[in-house]
Amino acid sequence: MRHTRLALVSVLSTLALGAVAMPVAAQSSASAELINGLNGKLLYVGVPITILVEAILIYTVMKFRNNDDPTPTQENRRLEITWTVATALILLFVGVASYGVLANENITYQPQAENAAGEAVNGEQQKPVVVRAEAYQWGWEMSYPEAGNFTNGNTMVVPEDRPVVIRTTSRDVIHGFHVPKMALKQDSMPGQVNSIKTVPYETGSYQGYCTQFCGVAHSQMYFTVDVVSQDEYQQWLDTQQKNADSS
Known part of the structure; x- marks a missing residue:
């Protein structure tokens, strides 16, 4: 036995x-x-x-x-x-x-410590892509303040293997920015901008949603993060900037 x-x-x-x-x-x-x-x-x-x-x-x-008469435990200092x-x-x-x-900035990012010259990724110096994620009842608006300030609805497009800074806020009530598969989560507060930083490694489409109950249509507050190659991102960025200039 x-x-x-x-x-x-x-x-x-x-x-x-x-x-x-x-x-x-x-x-x-x-x-x-x-x-x-x-x-x-x-x-x-x-x-x-x-x-x-x-x-x-x-x-x-x-x-x-089967011990019906247990004895007290003896002291054992060792x-x-x-x-x-x-x-x-x-x-x-x-x-x-x-x-x-x-302590890693990809977990607890401090905006005041941001290096305007960029950082080394795969041996190259790259400036972070900055995306503003603004929540509202009941949706999201993604914009690119350092690339023409155009908006792209509830779809965020970012390049792989490059630092990405996401600045999230809210127009009305408290919302929550969350992309589970990318381990990204941050509160979206009215009158306040909270930042998170990461480096996407895998191309693909990642589902995000609001984590704070914010009203009757809270369950519909989905958004998408599309991670594409650097070439695809640059082509998409050029197209968006041209469309913004012509409108």
């Missing part, structure tokens, strides 16, 4: 660690890469702890299930010191790993 329990624990441990060690799929943005990477690191800590605690629990239940030190080390690891992510 004891060998069976040990074998079961070993199998569960192997399966859990194997799942954690599986290669991570390509990330859609720098923000998603950072957040999913942190989740993976925390799983490396959380899964073994969970397995250990469950194994001890099962062992204790099975061993003492054990207490061990789990105190282990807990401190785990919390230190979690704190350092979390700080490395939270």
Whole structure:
């Protein structure tokens, strides 16, 4: 019976660690890469702890299930010191790993720290694409204040492998800008501009929506983020600027 329990624990441990060690799929943005990477690191800590605690629990239940006269637990300073030190080390690891992510500007972007000259991406100096996402009851208006200030309805078009700064605000009530697959989320506040920054890695169309209940048509407040190649983006940008100049 004891060998069976040990074998079961070993199998569960192997399966859990194997799942954690599986290669991570390509990330859609720098923000998603950072957040999913942190989740993976925390799983490396959380899964073994969970397995250990469950194994001890099962062992204790099975061993003492027929004990009708239990005795009080005796003090064990060595054990207490061990789990105190282990807990401190785990919390230190979690704190350092979390700080490395939270300190990154693709997670907590500070507009005043923006470098007008751009930043290095794939070895090249690139100025961020700035998009203004203005929410209203019940829709979105995407505009490009540094590229002619034209609007593009509820569709945001951005290039891949280039920094993107999204400045979101609201015309009326509190809304929420959220693109789950790109790990982008920020409140859209009336009279206030909140900024988020990322670098899109994968071309494609990503669904976004409002996260703050804002009225009867809140569920219809969808928008789209289209990530295209740099050449496609430049062609689209030229077309939009020509149309804005001719109107």
